[in-house]
Amino acid sequence: MIKTAILTLFLLQQAPAENVDWDKEFGVEERVRDPETGEFPVEPYQQSNENAGAKPFQGEQLPAAFGGREGIQKIADRTVELSEADPRISDIFVSHDMVRLKRTLGEQFCYLLGAGCDYSGRDMRTAHAGLGATKADLNALVENLQKAMREAKVPFADQNKLLSKLAPMSKDVTER
């Protein structure tokens, strides 16, 4: 049915005049990546570690289990890459700034695990607004994070400690 609708719409399209700047017609502003960070700009917001959504763990054991700051960032990167390639949830990331996502997710994990980072991203509700994620999507993301942690040889009990910080945020990151 969707295909028929798209096909109908396609057939109904009139050949547009040449030389029309459609971005201008529709008021689309072209987004330009910051040459230094490679990220798209976002609306200004108040930066705070509270945006990370939970209090961090204390102690050295967890950061070590995750391979320190570097290891944590690798796990975040891998989680994002797995999710981007995951047919269950890849649609969610289509128009997403993956450069920024990798950085902020890495910061969030690093902050929550008590590895000494500050979280500079937006709060969970704002960052996930309009994504329309479900709990089923969340489960897929958890599986990808678990895979990334498994590959990094993080002991299972420590994997669950990170999940214990993230799981209570479910209400702020899902919409349906």
Next chain:
Amino acid sequence: MRKIVLISGCMVSAFCASVAQAEELEWFEGDKLVLTNGASTVEGASGGGIATWATISGLEMDNGVGVSAHITAIDLPDFGFQSHGVSIGIKNRVELSYARQNFDTRDVGEALGLGQGYVFNQDVFGAKVRLFGDMVYGDPLLPQVSVGVQHKRNLDGPVVRAVGAADDEGTDYTISATKLFLRHSILMNATVRYTNANQTGLLGFGSASGKGHTVQFEGSIAYQLSRRAVIGAEVRTKPDNLDLGEDDWIDLFAAYAISDNITVTAAYADLGSIATFEDQRGAFLSAQLAF
């Protein structure tokens, strides 16, 4: 031109997707995290092996339908206890289950005057509804809470009445709270059951002398070794309506998800005294297939 087609295509598909979301259930998507559908109890409901949990069977999440099937055998010194059944989970909200229990009395059948290898049979029809909470997500101290009803029909009416039961039919009511405490990798469940079943109904319901429903408790604690492996213990209190010395049940279990769809559970089960035959301890083996 291409851009416009893409935009209108997206709008249409987004619209269609949201309509589909509201109306259509996804079948067998397998969206649940592995093991969060629980194992299958001998009564057909999802849970541990002998304790019903607040879990909903099947691998569906909020907009899907899932199913599961199980077969369980408990080999005891004097008896063979076998259960098999099916269950359907709807939107991770409602669970409907059916189980058949067969209880082989082997040599004891003759000693009890029932005949060698006499088998007690029972059908259990269950329904469970998740009221609130999520065993994995949300407030770390708010458990997933479900209420359930299990209607049991013993197929050996004359025999269970002869043993002293008041009825060959009975209904259990349960309320369960389950939570996975991720920080400690520990899952806990507590269930209160309002029941008049003797040996879960295999020996009928209530007693001719007037004993009826009482409140019983089921507790489970499990430790997650990995995404796929869990070990734990369960206890289930039981009434002694027939004055036969019916004992509480205990088990120590290990469950392993061989794949996302197949979970096997092995346990050491202590079912105590059954029909005056003491020390019924043995191996509990169960396999569950879920989608």
